[in-house]
Amino acid sequence: MxxxxxxxxxxxxxxxxxxxxxxxxxxxxxxxxxxxxxxxxxxxxxxxxxxxxxxxxxxxxxxxxxxxxxxxxxxxxxxxxxxxxxxxGHGGPETSxxxxxxxxxxxxxxxxxxxxxxxxxxxxxxxxxxxxxxxxVKKQWSIMPQIASVGSxxxxxxxxxxxxxxxxxxxxxxxxxxxxxxxxxxxxxxxxxxxxASIESVREELRSLHPDDPHIVVLKHKVWRVKGLIQISRSIGDAYLKDAEFNRAPLVSRFRLSRxxxxxxxxxxxxxxxxxxxxxxxxxxxxxxxxxxxxxxxxxxxxxxxxxxxxxxxxxxxxxxxxxxxxxxxxxxxxxxxxxxxxxxxxxxxxxxxxxxxxxxxxxxxxxxxxxxxLPSNPTAFANAVTKITNNATTTNTQEEEEEEEEVRVEDQAETNVSHIVFGIAATSKFWDTRKEYIEQWWRPKSTRGIVWLDRNVRTYRNESLPDIRVSSNTSRFPYKHKRGSRSALRISRIVSETLRLGLGNVRWLVMGDDDTVFVVDNVVRLLKGLDHRGFYYVGSSSESHIQNLLFSYNMAYGGGGFAISYALAVELEKMQDGCMGRYAGLYGSDDRIHACMAELGVPLMKHPGFHQYDIYGDPLGLLAAHPVAPLISLHHVDAINPIFPDTNRPDSIRRLFESINQDSASILQQSFCYDHRRQWSISISWGYVVQITRGILSPRELELPARTFVNWYRGANYFAYSFSTRPVARHPCQKPFTYYVSSVRYSRATNQTVSRHLLHGRRFPGCRWKQASPETIKTVVVFKRPDPFRWDKSPRRDCCKILSSGKATMHVSVSNCEDGEYAGS
Structure with missing residues (x-):
């Protein structure tokens, strides 16, 4: 039976x-x-x-x-x-x-x-x-070698x-x-x-069975794995880990052991x-x-x-x-x-x-x-009992459906949160292995939603902290006539429509960026929750290069810097985008094609200074140390600029910045000024990143301008080619700032404050004959600041700072909301 x-x-x-x-x-x-x-x-x-x-x-x-x-x-x-x-089953359904x-x-x-x-x-x-x-497996090995990696x-x-x-x-x-x-x-x-393998007794069993193999269990991406490949130690199938005959080519290399x-x-x-x-x-x-x-x-x-x-x-x-x-x-x-x-x-x-x-x-x-x-009991009574159970279950299911409908009604009225936002990330297989490290820094596997769109398939690994990966659809039917551009602009410009067509539920906003774009997710939410997703919104920013903006448009959101499109607008764009693209075959990139379609729809760009295209080269210190009074939304071209922390590589620099972001994302890079009038020092703090101490009293009007530590996207262009005001880097040895990069940041529950420690960068400093005290005696600056996650719910204002104490080698500074009557220099 x-x-x-x-x-x-x-x-x-x-x-x-x-x-x-x-x-x-x-x-x-x-x-x-x-x-x-x-x-x-x-x-x-x-x-x-x-x-x-x-x-x-x-x-x-x-x-x-x-x-x-x-x-x-x-x-x-x-x-x-x-x-x-x-x-x-795992690896496929064949074994199960x-x-x-x-x-x-x-x-x-x-x-x-x-x-x-x-x-x-x-x-x-x-x-x-x-x-x-x-x-x-033996019979199919020659024609389907991957069956050796299938198990259950x-x-x-x-x-x-x-x-x-x-x-x-x-x-x-x-x-x-x-x-x-x-x-x-x-x-x-x-x-x-x-x-x-996450169970200690299982790891001990494996080590006792394989005493000569120090790598029988490996902690990989915070997960214990047998030989770094699989979490379970017993299964049916998985022939590639049971017989060396199946652990060789033509099995794909990621399943093959080195020994x-x-x-x-x-x-x-x-x-x-x-x-x-x-x-x-x-x-x-x-x-x-x-x-x-x-x-x-x-x-x-x-x-x-x-x-x-x-x-x-x-x-x-x-x-x-x-x-x-x-x-x-x-x-x-x-x-x-x-x-x-x-x-x-x-x-x-x-x-x-x-x-x-x-x-x-x-x-x-x-x-x-x-x-x-x-049956030992009365069949009729038993049948009645089953009927009663079925009726009760039907009532319960109806109640569950009503509860779900009520949940939907409540959710529609709820404030926008991260679950309402879907990221569409344009990527290329050529640079995927290096650029995916940037995505891993800001992506939250348990909360963020999104898709990476590639030109072709790439090798993936389980438990990577990455979005789902898709290959863009074929765009050969669309014309492309720009002589110096790339046809990849066509597939990238369609990411909005392709993401929308996945039919993901509960979407209010689509946020686009590149694989070398770093987003501060909390600040993306802070920005978008203040806008009505049922309206038509196209939010982003232009380039830092005046020449770029003249060649393309000041009214265009640059895709690398990221831009957000409300769901209602995305629906309208998807309806007409394919036809729109055919009318603009001569354009260069993907973001100008999006802008052209937005112009046809009559939707202007809502500019926000927190999106950063970073069309610059060189050291970004000047820009990062003088961030606008607005939440940091994105950083782009992290592969083109110098590492934002000296003496580190680019991924490690981003990882270090996120140590601060994770403590107070709302305040990251927010600038504040204070003065040591006794020693005639000006102190500029870019929270979570850098402190700069300069001899002399510099006004806030001057300090809020980015110092030109970087060079223009168009090499040879002078400082008039920037789309924003800047100031020159001081050449006089006595006017050069002393720079202290953040080395650690932690949260103190006792004081409800973040405590960030900044260390002086460099060992040799130019000689100065001024009689003022030299900041080089200060080796460490400690900044105390209370997190303020709701600061952008109020009118924007720069924080104030106070020097708490200053010894021979350490300066302590407090950063907080300005009190009534308080201002920089007061």
């Missing part, structure tokens, strides 16, 4: 399984597939799976009936039982599907041969299934003769819900043993737990690790205990997805709209089987090889 394998396939004529006439036909709901309620010989079951990957890599099955081959007999130890399998088709068959064969169910029978079934799949976790539960057997290879989990009479509560009891191995690295042998069922054992939850990432054992058990049976597996998945959505600061109703593939960045494929254990049926599992027994 076969119930369903897997649950969402229509059952054939011989797959009838219960007295109520129901069949194993599942129902589909988007990417969520489920069988709400079915019967097995010891009670009822519910199962569901939600897909996140492009291909569903999970498989599952529930089998109930005689646990032997039809033409054999157990003899005195025969039993009628239930088999549950959850197979969490093979297990689904063969493991139960192998189990019945060995149970028949050994005249009963036992631990040895289960181990033999696992070994036969592993051997069978490896033989498939394998969790099995078997009820036979009143005994429960739990077998596991991998990190799926089985949890028992047991009624504790003394506590009058349901308790979660984990029944399976997991094999994940050959002579001993299998992974194992297919399951850990097996046996348990005699008792009346206190209420139900079992079998699930892939995707569920347990978001729900604890007790949370899952409580949900099952307090909910109707009908649809409980689906309800568990829904609870996990709600938690996944909450972690990304979005709502569940919009998470459901995300298409497969992209959805993998929000949660894994999740499979759940809930097996209810009816105490009155357990004794009937002994000595019933033909499963021919009667």
């Amino acid at each position: 076969k119930i369903v394998s897997p649950c969402w396939r229509p059952s054939s004529a011989n797959n009838e399984y219960s007295d109520d006439g129901s069949r194993g036909r599942g129902r589909a709901d988007g990417l969520l597939w489920y069988k709400d309620l079915g019967r097995h010989v010891a009670g009822e079951f519910s199962m569901a799976v939600v897909q996140a990957n492009n291909l569903l890599e999970d498989s599952s099955q529930v089998e109930s009936g005689p646990l032997n081959l039809e033409n054999s007999t157990f003899g005195s130890d025969s039993c009628c039982g239930t088999f549950v399998g959850v197979y969490d 599907r093979y297990i689904n088709d063969n493991l139960f068959r192998n189990l019945k064969r060995f149970a028949s041969e050994q005249q009963g169910m036992s631990v040895d029978v289960i181990k033999s079934a696992y070994a036969a299934t592993e051997e069978g799949f490896i033989s498939v 976790c394998c969790l099995v539960g078997i009820i036979c003769g009143g005994m429960l057997y739990i077998a596991n290879a991998g990190d799926s989990r089985a949890v028992l819900g047991r009624w504790m009479r003394g506590e009058r509560a349901i308790s979660a009891v984990q029944m399976s043993t997991e094999h994940n 050959p191995f002579h001993k299998s690295i992974l194992s297919a042998e399951p850990s097996i737990v046996t348990h005699k069922l008792s009346p206190q054992d209420q139900f079992l939850i079998f699930a892939s690790d995707g569920l347990w990432e978001h729900l604890s054992n007790q949370e899952a058990v409580d949900l099952v205990h307090n909910s109707p049976r009908n649809g409980i597996a689906r309800r568990l998945i829904k609870a996990a997805l709600k938690e996944a959505a909450k972690k990304r600061e979005m709502r569940y109703s919009d998470l459901k709209k995300i298409e497969r593939g992209i959805r993998r960045h929000f949660h894994d494929d999740i499979t759940v089987v809930v097996l209810y254990l009816d105490p009155g049926l357990i004794p009937y599992l002994n000595h019933n090889a033909d499963c021919s027994f009667s």
Whole structure:
């Protein structure tokens, strides 16, 4: 008697399984597939799976009936039982599907041969299934070498003769819900043993098995991995880590080990737990690790205990997805709209089987090889109970739908947050390996949403802190006539439309940038939450080069510096962009094509000084030290300018700046001035970045101008070629500033302040014959500042600063909001 394998396939004529006439036909709901309620010989079951990957890599099955081959007999130890399998695949669906088709068959064969169910029978079934799949790998290796990197976790539960057997290879989990009479509560009891390298005992086991391999487990991207490749230590498949024959070309290089191995690295042998069922054992939850990432054992058990049976597996998945959505600061109703593939960045494929254990049926599992027994209770009463459960579940589902609709209504009125913003990032495969380091600095895998659009596929690695990667669609049908430009401008200009066409839910703003653009996400939110996404908004900034703006337009948002488009405007742009592009074949880049279409739509650029194209070369110190009184939104051309911190490389410089951004993003680079009148020093502070001390009293009007430490985008152009006012770098040795770059920043809970330490840069200083004290005696400047996340909700104003104390080698400075009557120089 076969119930369903897997649950969402229509059952054939011989797959009838219960007295109520129901069949194993599942129902589909988007990417969520489920069988709400079915019967097995010891009670009822519910199962569901939600897909996140492009291909569903999970498989599952529930089998109930005689646990032997039809033409054999157990003899005195025969039993009628239930088999549950959850197979969490990785690298592809081939292994999990093979297990689904063969493991139960192998189990019945060995149970028949050994005249009963036992631990040895289960181990033999696992070994036969592993051997069978490896033989498939051998046959297909020459034509499909990647099958060697495909594998699956394998969790099995078997009820036979009143005994429960739990077998596991991998990190799926089985949890028992047991009624504790003394506590009058349901308790979660984990029944399976997991094999994940994040568990210390697993790492110790691997090290003991491979004492001569110091790299058997590697901490990579803050995740423990076996040989730096895979998190689990046991599985079916994964032939490339079990036989060196499959760890060579033509297998892709990222799976190949640098040194050959002579001993299998992974194992297919399951850990097996046996348990005699008792009346206190209420139900079992079998699930892939995707569920347990978001729900604890007790949370899952409580949900099952307090909910109707009908649809409980689906309800568990829904609870996990709600938690996944909450972690990304979005709502569940919009998470459901995300298409497969992209959805993998929000949660894994999740499979759940809930097996209810009816105490009155357990004794009937002994000595019933033909499963021919009667229900112990009144069939009519049982049918009425099932009907009642179904009706209750229908009411609950209706309530859930109403709650979701109310959630949508509330969300539409909510203030814009990071979950409402989708980033579209233009990238090129040529520079991807270096520029992705910039994206990793500002990207937040658990909260930001976005797509990197490339010209072709690139090598990717799991657990990289990066957005989803897509390849732009073909643009060969569009004309391009600029003699000095590149056709890549066509695909990049269509990123807005291509991102919109993905159909992502809950989107209010689309923010565009390049792969060498660094965004301050919190400040992007601060800017956009003050604008109505239902209106037409095109927000960005022009170039720092006057010549660039003359050649292109002062009314254009430069794409590298980033720009934001409201959802309503993006919808209108998508409707006409392809036709618009055909009318501007002679333009050079992507951002001027966007601007041309905006001009046709009649939408002007809303300029914001926090977007920075940085069309400059050389040292950006002058610009960064004199940032406008506005939140820093973006930095571009970080590959073209010098590292923003001397003596470091570019990625490390950005990483160091983000140490400050993470403490007070609203105030990063905000300039303030104070004066040491006794020693006649002017102090300029660019918070989180640099402090400069200059001899003499310089007015705020002069200090707020950027010093020309940089050169123009057009080499040879003079300072008139900038699109903003600047001041020259002092040449007199006594007027040169002493520069202190931030070395560390921390938050003090005791004082509710950030404490940033700045160290003097350079060792040799030009001689000065002025009688004023030299700042070179000050080696460290310590800046105290209270974070002010709501500063941009008020009218913009520069902070004030005060010198707290100044010893021979250290100066202490406080930066804060200006008090009434306070001003720079007061």
